[in-house]
Structure formats: structure tokens, C-alpha cells
Amino acid sequence: MKPHFFKKYFAGPLIAVLISACLTTALLICLGENPSILWEAFTSTFFNGFGLGYTLYYTTPLIFTGLSVALCFHAGLFNIGAEGQLHLGAAGIIALSLFFPGLPWYFSIPLGVIASMLTGGLWGLIAGFLKAKRGSHEVIVTILLNFIGITFVNYLILYPFKNTQVQNPETLEIGQSYFLSPLSDFTAYLGSELFRTTPVNVTLFLSLFAALICYLFLFHTARGYEIRALGQNPSAARFNGISASTNTLLVFTLAGALSGLVGINEVMGFQHKLIEGFSPQYGFTGIAVALMARNHPLGVILAALLFGSIHNGAREIEFLSEKITKEISIVMEAILIIIIAGQGYFSSLVYRLFKRDCHD
Amino acid sequence: MESLNPEVFSFKNITKTFASVLANHEVSFSVAEGTIHGVVGENGAGKSTIMKILYGMFEPDSGTIHFQGKPRSIPDPQTAISLGIGMVHQHFMLVPTLTVWENIILGKEPSKWLLDKASILKQLKSLKTKFGFQVDLEAKIESLSVGHQQQVEILKLLYRKANILILDEPTAVLSPQEVESLFEKLKLLKKAHKTIVIITHKLKEILSFTDSVTVMRQGKAIETLPTSSLTEDSLAEKIIGRKRIPLNFEKSGFEPEPVLKVASLSLSEAHNSILRHISFEINRGEIVGIAGIEGNGQHELIEVLAGVEKNYSGTVILNQENIKELSAYDLKQKGFSLIPPDRHLEGVILPFSLAENAILGHHRDPQIKSGPFLSSTKITQLASQLIQSFDIRPGEPSQSIAGLSGGNQQKLVVARETAREVSFLLAAHPTRGIDIGAIDFIHQYFLKLKAQGTAMLLISSELEEILKLSDRILVLYRGEIVAQVLKNEATEKDLGLWMTGGSKK
Numbered sequence: 116m117k118p119h120f121f122k123k124y125f126a127g128p129l130i131a132v133l134i135s136a137c138l139t140t141a142l143l144i145c146l147g148e149n150p151s152i153l154w155e156a157f158t159s160t161f162f163n164g165f166g167l168g169y170t171l172y173y174t175t176p177l178i179f180t181g182l183s184v185a186l187c188f189h190a191g192l193f194n195i196g197a198e199g200q201l202h203l204g205a206a207g208i209i210a211l212s213l214f215f216p217g218l219p220w221y222f223s224i225p226l227g228v229i230a231s232m233l234t235g236g237l238w239g240l241i242a243g244f245l246k247a248k249r250g251s252h253e254v255i256v257t258i259l260l261n262f263i264g265i266t267f268v269n270y271l272i273l274y275p276f277k278n279t280q281v282q283n284p285e286t287l288e289i290g291q292s293y294f295l296s297p298l299s300d301f302t303a304y305l306g307s308e309l310f311r312t313t314p315v316n317v318t319l320f321l322s323l324f325a326a327l328i329c330y331l332f333l334f335h336t337a338r339g340y341e342i343r344a345l346g347q348n349p350s351a352a353r354f355n356g357i358s359a360s361t362n363t364l365l366v367f368t369l370a371g372a373l374s375g376l377v378g379i380n381e382v383m384g385f386q387h388k389l390i391e392g393f394s395p396q397y398g399f400t401g402i403a404v405a406l407m408a409r410n411h412p413l414g415v416i417l418a419a420l421l422f423g424s425i426h427n428g429a430r431e432i433e434f435l436s437e438k439i440t441k442e443i444s445i446v447m448e449a450i451l452i453i454i455i456a457g458q459g460y461f462s463s464l465v466y467r468l469f470k471r472d473c474h475d
Numbered sequence: 476m477e478s479l480n481p482e483v484f485s486f487k488n489i490t491k492t493f494a495s496v497l498a499n500h501e502v503s504f505s506v507a508e509g510t511i512h513g514v515v516g517e518n519g520a521g522k523s524t525i526m527k528i529l530y531g532m533f534e535p536d537s538g539t540i541h542f543q544g545k546p547r548s549i550p551d552p553q554t555a556i557s558l559g560i561g562m563v564h565q566h567f568m569l570v571p572t573l574t575v576w577e578n579i580i581l582g583k584e585p586s587k588w589l590l591d592k593a594s595i596l597k598q599l600k601s602l603k604t605k606f607g608f609q610v611d612l613e614a615k616i617e618s619l620s621v622g623h624q625q626q627v628e629i630l631k632l633l634y635r636k637a638n639i640l641i642l643d644e645p646t647a648v649l650s651p652q653e654v655e656s657l658f659e660k661l662k663l664l665k666k667a668h669k670t671i672v673i674i675t676h677k678l679k680e681i682l683s684f685t686d687s688v689t690v691m692r693q694g695k696a697i698e699t700l701p702t703s704s705l706t707e708d709s710l711a712e713k714i715i716g717r718k719r720i721p722l723n724f725e726k727s728g729f730e731p732e733p734v735l736k737v738a739s740l741s742l743s744e745a746h747n748s749i750l751r752h753i754s755f756e757i758n759r760g761e762i763v764g765i766a767g768i769e770g771n772g773q774h775e776l777i778e779v780l781a782g783v784e785k786n787y788s789g790t791v792i793l794n795q796e797n798i799k800e801l802s803a804y805d806l807k808q809k810g811f812s813l814i815p816p817d818r819h820l821e822g823v824i825l826p827f828s829l830a831e832n833a834i835l836g837h838h839r840d841p842q843i844k845s846g847p848f849l850s851s852t853k854i855t856q857l858a859s860q861l862i863q864s865f866d867i868r869p870g871e872p873s874q875s876i877a878g879l880s881g882g883n884q885q886k887l888v889v890a891r892e893t894a895r896e897v898s899f900l901l902a903a904h905p906t907r908g909i910d911i912g913a914i915d916f917i918h919q920y921f922l923k924l925k926a927q928g929t930a931m932l933l934i935s936s937e938l939e940e941i942l943k944l945s946d947r948i949l950v951l952y953r954g955e956i957v958a959q960v961l962k963n964e965a966t967e968k969d970l971g972l973w974m975t976g977g978s979k980k
Contacts, residue, residue: 335848337839344835348824353783354815355836356804 124414128407131454132421139447148438156431160424168299168313174423176377178322180401181408181415182329183373188410189333190366191346196242196257197374198398199264200235204375206268207234208382209276209389212289223292227383235375236368238264243367247360272391284391295384316384325373329412342366374398395426403452422448480507482544483639483670484529489538491524497694498524504689504699509668511661513681516691516714517910518881522674526641530562531555561632562641567624571617578616579631602633606663622653639670646680650768651938651971658684678707679939692716715911722918729760734899734930740789742775749775750954757899757930762921764933764945766970772954773934774816777903781813782806794898807836810898814888814905822888823876830858830872833891861890882913889917893924900924903934918944938967952976
């Protein structure tokens with residue numbers, strides 16, 4: 116790896132993580148907590164099979180939503196609607212399974228994937244349509260569609276799809292043939308205890324595959340070229356026959372489909388049903404993931420891993436500490452986002468600090 | 476002659492660097508009092524920088540400014556103004572919603588509390604009459620023409636008792652008549668012993684209006700000499716630092732065969748008619764120029780011809796095909812090429828690499844694909860070909876195009892747009908803001924295309940360019956073609972008159 120490659124892609128995020136760690140440590144001290152639990156919690160998210168399993172389980176949906184947001188960013192569009200799109204995607208799988216519970220696995224699994232992409236994609240398409248044909252601002256539209264989408268899915272959970280046998284707001288279970296294997300099945304087969312009792316499942320590979328496809332699509336196809344051209348210079352795109360409306364529709368549909376895939380991880384991979392409030396704001400964290408990855412699909416994988424580990428680490432902190440709850444993750448993510456968003460400003464500060472050294 | 480006048484200021488070995496770019500290197504020259512002095516050079520030659528140093532906007536890294544014979548440091552514009560130095564920037568610094576007199580006194584109000592409008596107006600009126608300004612003091616800036624706004628900027632300096640007036644590219648936005656009237660005023664100012672420095676890249680203005688000239692090239696002041704000793708060619712050679720290649724007009728012996736037929740084209744936006752009944756034809760191997768001040772419908776005409784504006788009435792036929800049904804992309808595949816008016820806005824995508832920019836508009840071409848993917852080898856190959864044949868520097872296909880000079884970026888646009896068979900080329904401001912070397916190259920290339928049979932529509936705000944290249948000239952004024960002349964019947968004076976709405980002969 117060439118040194119300037121590292122500097123270009125990794126130095127900024129790494130500094131951001133370090134600053135964020137320092138500030139969180141300071142915060143823990145202020146709250147009268149021993150800051151060493153921070154270290155303890157985060158080493159456990161990577162360095163034991165159980166912790167790593169959960170980290171990867173949280174990473175999977177963040178890859179999907181991160182890609183969803185990043186794809187839109189490339190076209191110069193803000194997708195704040197991943198949260199609503201992923202709710203619809205999850206509901207799509209439940210609906211499919213309720214109608215066809217007994218499909219053999221070689222139908223149910225691909226159809227499940229398609230269903231989540233279709234319903235999520237449809238939700239994205241609405242935003243794309245309003246933007247492309249009516250000129251509505253996509254930020255407003257996607258925020259509002261979140262409210263509608265999440266409420267609609269909650270209605271489905273509480274009424275038509277409700278499991279009346281239980282008190283909890285959750286749907287009936289999906290058919291057995293829809294279940295995806297947890298990775299612990301594979302490691303157990305190999306005689307290893309890695310990932311034992313953790314929910315990380317084969318959807319992880321689907322998410323990695325999705326990132327690869329997004330990368331190839333954006334950087335190695337004519338359509339991807341059009342999308343990037345549109346995002347970087349809409350007038351040049353227009354004069355060269357790149358349609359803003361077609362590409363907006365396409366990008367929002369694809370973004371919705373990517374967000375919809377979150378449902379696979381949650382429903383087919385782990386819970387096997389849909390529980391109200393199942394998403395700890397994966398859609399919004401996806402914005403931070405895309406920002407940190409500078410919208411590069413492969414960078415999204417690493418950024419999602421970071422945010423997945425923060426999320427998991429915060430649960431660990433809650434477990435270790437009497438005072439701190441898992442919401443500390445929101446604070447840490449917020450600090451990270453501020454630092455990354457302000458990177459231009461911060462790097463000019465750093466530049467001024469070291470200006471004299473930089474002269475030669 | 477002018478040497479009789481005492482020197483008012485001079486630069487001694489001024490050097491200024493920005494980051495790693497050497498903007499001025501050991502610049503030394505002096506300007507005599509009561510003269511019109513031109514500072515001329517290509518873009519990036521450092522001419523604006525050196526004058527901004529005089530105006531206190533930049534501090535030199537080394538070297539000194541001598542003002543009235545004594546070394547003087549000018550750390551900020553306030554100091555410059557107190558010494559009687561004033562500058563009119565290329566982009567005017569006026570508040571559009573305020574009136575003329577309000578803009579003039581802005582920042583130098585005679586009193587902090589109550590404004591005595593009557594006495595201010597009286598003072599300004601005497602200034603106006605003294606130097607022959609016609610601007611209405613009570614008018615709002617937004618209602619004024621660019622020429623009048625410029626007058627306001629100059630009045631602003633005179634109100635601040637400036638004795639040295641620096642004008643940065645003052646004629647870039649003016650019609651020929653406005654240029655005339657500007658220089659008449661400058662002559663009056665000169666008579667009143669004011670010193671005027673004009674930064675420009677237009678040779679003609681230098682030759683006809685200045686007393687002495689400093690030629691700058693690559694950050695250095697090459698020479699300062701009296702204008703009377705120069706000709707257009709000798710000045711151009713000093714600016715580019717080598718001999719100029721004369722344009723080679725080849726005969727194009729094509730039968731008149733229309734490539735583009737525009738009939739009764741009209742366009743309105745929000746009840747304003749932007750284009751009115753425009754009709755013209757362009758034949759094979761013919762260059763038709765459209766003269767006109769910007770904002771008279773050129774942009775909309777380009778949009779219609781490029782296939783991005785479809786809400787027009789009338790017909791546009793390209794190679795026997797009505798373009799109404801064709802998208803912008805289809806048009807490009809059918810022999811239409813566009814050099815868009817604004818390089819950064821429409822011509823290139825700045826964050827993209829040279830190679831990525833080289834395929835814009837032809838990015839769906841199967842020739843650059845392998846399977847479903849774009850082939851980066853084939854794209855790089857294509858880009859390298861363009862880079863080589865147009866001598867684009869630096870010529871690394873994977874480099875971001877933002878790192879290239881304007882001339883080189885424009886060369887890439889021209890190269891890309893003409894890499895295929897072009898039956899109709901629409902060139903809008905093809906040489907705006909680029910250096911003389913690149914201009915000569917592009918002009919020569921256009922003539923080569925013409926000789927090969929390309930029909931060309933040239934839209935430019937530079938009359939000189941239009942007169943030089945076109946076979947026929949149409950004048951666009953308020954969306955209408957108000958005049959049509961053949962090349963050898965056209966004079967700059969007539970065109971200027973028509974462009975500003977003067978009556979036809």
C-alpha cells in the first residue's frame with residue numbers, strides 16, 4: 116500500500132476515531148465512571164468470538180443502509196429515507212411468508228430477497244418519483260415517507276400480521292424454509308466455537324456482495340458513470356444526454372432496494388418475525404456510515420464495521436457499568452459525525468498548526 | 476514623450492508565491508504619472524496579482540513598492556486608498572438593490588448620522604459632468620447596464636479622490652460602443668492628471684488606447700515599452716514568447732448543401748418571448764457566426780440546438796432529421812457536437828479524471844465497453860489519443876481535470892467533441908478565458924474541420940473571433956436576428972451598433 120493511499124483514505128477517519136475515543140473517555144470520567152471499561156468493551160467487540168459475532172450482526176444492516184445513502188449521494192441526492200425503506204423491506208418478507216409459508220427453500224430464500232428489495236425499492240421509488248417528476252425536495256420527501264412507512268409497518272405488525280398468541284407487538288413467525296443459517300452453524304461444523312450463540316448469519320455475505328456490486332456498478336458501468344456525472348455536474352450531464360429524471364428514479368429505487376435488504380438480516384437471519392421497533396435507527400446511522408466512507412461502496416464496509424462495533428460496544432458498556440446505558444453509542448457516533456463533517460475545517464486547523472513544518 | 480512625466484509608482488523586484496505557485500517573480504516596472512498604462516499577458520501571467528499587490532490585497536514575499544519616489548509598504552487596501560490608489564475589479568462590487576449615489580458613498584459616508592443627500596448629489600454631479608459620465612444617480616444598480624455599472628465603479632474611485640485607477644479586465648463584458656465610451660472617459664481622466672492602469676489580454680485595446688505597456692509572461696515582467704513602438708503581431712509574440720502561426724484559410728469547395736435548417740424558431744419562458752422567429756441555414760463547410768451581447772437569447776438557442784430544450788415552436792432540421800424527437804444523447808451520435816458556453820459549468824466534470832471526461836457524451840458507446848462494463852484500458856487508450864493529438868498538458872489520463880489550465884481543459888473539450896465524424900459543430904465561446912497559444916490552436920483546428928466539410932455555428936462575445944472565422948454573421952438582439960451580413964461586408968462598428976439595438980442600415 117502506497118503511503119499517500121493511506122493518507123488519502125484512512126488518515127482522516129482514523130484521526131476522527133481517536134479524537135472521538137478521547138472525548139468519550141473524558142465524558143466517562145466526568146460521569147464518574149472508570150474509563151477503562153471503554154477499552155474493555157471495545158476489545159471485546161473484536162477479540163472474542165461472541166463479541167465479534169454481534170459486531171458483524173450489527174455491521175450487516177449498516178452496510179446495506181450505508182450503500183443506500185452512498186448511492187444516492189453519488190447522484191447528488193440525499194436519502195434520509197433508508198429507515199422507512201428498511202421497514203417496508205422487512206414487512207415485505209413477512210407478507211410473502213404469510214401468503215406462501217410452505218415454499219421449498221430454493222424458492223423461499225430468493226423470493227424473500229426479491230420481496231424485500233421490491234417493497235423497499237417501491238418506497239424509494241415514491242421519493243424518486245416526487246423528486247424527478249414533481250420537483251419536490253428529496254430530503255423533505257424521504258423524511259416524511261419515513262413517518263408514513265414506519266407507522267404503516269407498525270400497523271401491519273399490530274393488526275393484520277399480529278401474533279395473537281403473545282402480548283408483545285410482533286408478527287407471526289415466518290415459515291421454516293425462510294430461515295437463514297447463522298454463521299455459527301458453519302463454524303460448529305468445522306469444530307470451532309466462533310460466533311456461537313450470536314445472530315450473525317449468511318446475510319453478511321449478501322451485504323459484502325452488495326457492496327461489491329455497487330462498486331462495480333458505480334465505477335465500471337455506463338449507468339454508474341451517468342449517475343456520478345449527474346451528481347458532480349448536473350448541467351454538463353444535461354448537455355450530454357444524461358437524463359436527470361430517469362437516473363433519479365433509478366437511484367432511489369436501487370437505494371430503497373438496498374435498504375430493504377436489511378429485512379433479510381433481521382427477519383430471515385435472526386428474529387424470524389418482525390418486532391415493533393426492530394431497527395435501532397439503522398437507516399439514520401447509514402448516513403453517518405456513508406459520510407465516513409466518503410461514499411465509496413467498499414469504504415462503506417469498513418465504516419459499517421466501525422459503527423457496528425460502536426453499537427455492540429455500547430451494549431457491552433451498559434452491561435459493565437451501573438451508570439452508563441447503551442445510548443452512549445449515540446453520543447460517540449455524534450462526536451464522530453461532527454468530526455468527520457467538519458474535516459475540512461479541522462484539517463485546515465491542523466495545517467495552520469504545523470504550517471512551518473510543512474514548508475519543505 | 477511620456478518619459479517627460481514623473482514616475483508615480485514603481486515595483487522593484489517583487490516576488491509573490493501562493494502555496495507552491497510562483498505568481499510574480501522579480502517583477503520590476505514603473506508607471507508614469509498622467510498616462511494610460513497597459514499590463515498585458517495571458518491568463519495566469521501574474522498581471523492581476525502584481526496590481527493587487529499595489530492595491531494592498533496581497534503582501535509581496537520580497538521586493539518593494541516605490542510610491543512617488545519613496546519606498547512604501549501597502550499592507551491593506553485602506554492604505555492604498557489613502558494614497559489615492561483605487562481598483563475596479565473584474566466582478567463589480569456593487570449592491571444591486573441600492574441606488575447609484577448610495578453605492579458610491581457606501582463605506583465613505585460624509586457623516587455617520589444624517590446624510591445630506593442634496594450636498595452629496597451636488598458633489599457627485601460635478602464629478603459626473605467633469606468626466607463626462609452619463610449615469611443617473613438616482614437609479615438602482617440592478618436596473619443599469621453593465622457599462623453603466625462600470626461607470627459607477629469608476630465614480631466610486633473618483634469620489635474617494637483616487638489618482639491612480641486600476642481597472643482589471645474592464646472591457647470583458649462591454650459592447651464595442653461601450654468600450655469606446657469607456658476609453659473616452661479614461662482620456663478625460665488622463666487629462667486631469669490621473670494615472671490609469673489597465674489589466675487586459677485584448678491586444679487591440681492596448682494598441683489603440685494606452686501610452687505604454689508592460690508585458691507579463693509566466694509571472695515575470697518581460698518588458699515595459701511605449702505603445703507606439705508596437706504592432707499587434709509584435710505584441711502578441713512578446714506575450715506568448717514565440718512566433719505566432721498565421722491562420723491558414725483553406726478553400727472549401729463544397730456545393731451549398733444545408734446541414735442545419737432552422738425555421739421560425741420561437742421560444743418563450745413565463746410569457747416572455749426569449750427567441751423570436753429565428754430562421755437560418757448552415758451549409759457544409761460553412762462557419763456562421765452569431766454576434767450579440769450575452770443574454771440576448773444565445774443560451775436558449777444553444778439549449779434548443781443541443782436537444783435539451785424541447786418547448787419551442789418552429790422546426791430545427793439536422794441532416795434531414797427533425798431534432799424535436801431526438802434526445803441530447805441521440806443528437807451527439809448523429810454528428811452533432813457541442814462546445815458548451817461555460818467550460819466548468821457544462822464542458823467538463825471537474826472532479827473526474829481526464830479519461831472519464833474524455834468519454835462524456837459518448838459513454839454508452841460499445842467501443843469503450845467490455846461486456847457490461849466500461850473498459851478502463853480502452854478509455855485510457857482513447858484519452859491518450861486525444862491528449863496526444865491535441866498536446867494536452869499535463870497529459871496523464873488518470874489525473875483529475877481540475878489540475879489543468881483553462882486552455883488545456885478547453886482543448887480536451889474540443890478534442891472530445893470532434894473525435895468523431897462531426898457534421899455540425901456548435902461552438903459557444905470556444906476560446907473564452909484561455910491563452911493565446913490555445914486560442915490559435917483551436918482556431919486553426921476549426922478551419923481544418925471546415926475544410927473537411929463540417930458546418931459550424933460560432934457563438935461568441937468576442938467580435939474579433941467572429942469576424943476572423945465566420946463566412947456569414949448573424950446578429951442576435953433580444954432574441955431576434957436583427958441583421959445578417961457576409962464576412963467581407965461586416966465591420967466591427969456596424970455589428971456593435973446592431974448588437975445594441977441600433978437600427979439597420
